Amino acid sequence: SFDPEIDDPNQSFNKINQETESSGLQSDFAGKEYWEDIDQKLCDDPEFDETWKKPESLCYSVIREQEETRIEVLSWSPPLVVYRKFFTDKQVDDYLRIFKKASLEQQTVVSADGTSRSSNVRVAKGLITSAYDFPEAQSLHKTASRLIPAINFTSSEPINGLKYDTKGHYVPHYDYLKVKDITEDDNRMVTFLMVFQAANVGGGTIFPYIRTVARTKSGDAILWFNMKQNREQEPLAFHGGCPVHSGEKIISTIWVERRGQELFEAFNEDKSFSADVLLC
Ligand SMILES: O=C(O)CCC(=O)C(=O)O
Ligand SMILES: [Fe+2]
Numbered sequence: 173s174f175d176p177e178i179d180d181p182n183q184s185f186n187k188i189n190q191e192t193e194s195s196g197l198q199s200d201f202a203g204k205e206y207w208e209d210i211d212q213k214l215c216d217d218p219e220f221d222e223t224w225k226k227p228e229s230l231c232y233s234v235i236r237e238q239e240e241t242r243i244e245v246l247s248w249s250p251p252l253v254v255y256r257k258f259f260t261d262k263q264v265d266d267y268l269r270i271f272k273k274a275s276l277e278q279q280t281v282v283s284a285d286g287t288s289r290s291s292n293v294r295v296a297k298g299l300i301t302s303a304y305d306f307p308e309a310q311s312l313h314k315t316a317s318r319l320i321p322a323i324n325f326t327s328s329e330p331i332n333g334l335k336y337d338t339k340g341h342y343v344p345h346y347d348y349l350k351v352k353d354i355t356e357d358d359n360r361m362v363t364f365l366m367v368f369q370a371a372n373v374g375g376g377t378i379f380p381y382i383r384t385v386a387r388t389k390s391g392d393a394i395l396w397f398n399m400k401q402n403r404e405q406e407p408l409a410f411h412g413g414c415p416v417h418s419g420e421k422i423i424s425t426i427w428v429e430r431r432g433q434e435l436f437e438a439f440n441e442d443k444s445f446s447a448d449v450l451l452c
Contacts, residue, residue, distance in 0.1 A: 199415075199417055201340075201341065201415055202339065203291075203292030203293060203343065206293055207341075207343060207415070208380070214380070214383065215374065215414035215415065216374065216414070216415075218385070221384055222384065223246050223383070223384040229245060229246065230244075230245055232244075232245065232451055234451055239318075239319065241255055241258065241320075242255065242256040243255055243256075244256065245447055246382065246384050247408070247447070248448070249443075249444045249445065249446045250396065250397045250408050250409060251445055251446065252379060252382060252384070252394070252395075252447075253395050253450055254386050254392060254394050255319075255320075255393040255395065258315070258319065258366075258391060258392060259312065259315060259366065259391045259393070261391070263308070263311055263312060264390050264391050266308040267301075267312065267366075267368050268422060269308070270299070270308055270333070271335060271368075276297035276299055293342070293343045293345075294341075294342045294343070295340045295341055295342070296336045296340050296341075297334070297335045297336075297337075298332060298333065299332075299334075299335070300330050300331075300332060300333070301331045301332075301333050302330035303330070303331060304330075306331075309424075312331065312366060312426075313331065316364060316393075320364075320395070322435055322449045322450055322452070323362055323364075323395075323433070324428070324432045324433050324435075325364075325428060326432060327428065327429040327431045328427055329360075329427045329429075331424050331426055332425050333423070333424040334413075334424065334425070335420060335422045336371070336416045336420060337420055338371075338418055338419065338420065339416065339417075340415070340420075341412070341413055342412050342413030343412050344378065344380050344410050345411070345412060346398065346405060346410055347360050347398045347409070347411075348360055348405040348409070356403035356404075357403075357430050357431040358429055359398075359399065359429065360398050360427040360429065361398060361399045361428055361429060361433060361436075362395060362396070362397055362398065362399075363398060363409075363425055363426075364393060364394075364395050364425065364426040365424075366393045366423060366424050366425070367389065367393065368391075368422045368424070369390050369421060369422040370388060370389050370390055370419075370421060371416040371417070371418065371419040371420065371421040372417075373418040373419065374416045374417035374418070375413065375415070375421040376414045377394055377412070377413060377414065378411060378412050378413075379396075379410065379411045381408045381410050396411070397445045400442060400443060401436070401439040401440055401441045401442070401443055401444070401445055402441060402442050404442070406444060406445075408444070435449060
């Protein structure tokens, strides 16, 4: 089925041209110098977002075997979609409970001399929650596989949890790996990002080149492609975690490899994928 919901284009045009009051929100945080001003503004001010000016930005309801998924298309090509209320409250609570129990580690980066140090590029605490060790994570994996049949979730990295405290953020980057011993087949075709707790203020997921921010709530998920059809890096998939100005944000990601993606086997051109595969 098909259920478009378009804002009045004139109304959003007017909104975008109004003076905004976002500057009051922009607090100081460690690593602020890594952020472009224009991206911080997009993070903090939904009125600055250009997505809803595009005629192709629509919401779809897809029903398969009596189960409904609500998909918001933020970009067709490359695909960037938000799944609203994808997980049940129980799934969200169960996964959050792992986080409350675990001792979290500040994410580190490796320096040139081989030592690891904390970095202000990613101010967040991580926790590997593999589907083998955690039934709560397996449940998420199963739901994703069932409701998104276009993607083969079997070939994926362990589910990676991430918690941002107030002032936490993740400077825009690519998930596509540029490491020598990684083949194109092993590389991250898709990022599936699940939201378990949204920040009170801030904390969206920004795509600077698509000029949009996915503003999600707990139970929502975001999916995008990091790869072009020919398996090279998708330039528009550059993204980051917007600064959290108040509250905490808890997410986890499944990185899906190109390996075993039968639906995409025949696609090999030097161009972006298209989101229509996600709607059937
Ligand atoms: O926090 C976000 O919204 C983005 C997280 C992210 O980009 C990542 O974990 O690779
Ligand atoms: Fe990322």
